[in-house]
Amino acid sequence: MADLIVKSAVKEALDDHNVSADFYEALDDEVTEMLDDAARRAEANDRKTVQPRDL
Numbered sequence: 001m002a003d004l005i006v007k008s009a010v011k012e013a014l015d016d017h018n019v020s021a022d023f024y025e026a027l028d029d030e031v032t033e034m035l036d037d038a039a040r041r042a043e044a045n046d047r048k049t050v051q052p053r054d055l
Contacts, residue, residue: 004031 005028011019038054 004028004035
């Protein structure tokens, strides 16, 4: 899957902290997993639309 996060936005959000290079990949993996889980929940409820409650 493509990169889902924007590194500059993450760095800005964590402006008081240093961010290691491998953090971005780990965060992207977590986001990918959250999206996959949300899609499964939507499908389990016979919906094609993913909604906030699926998170």
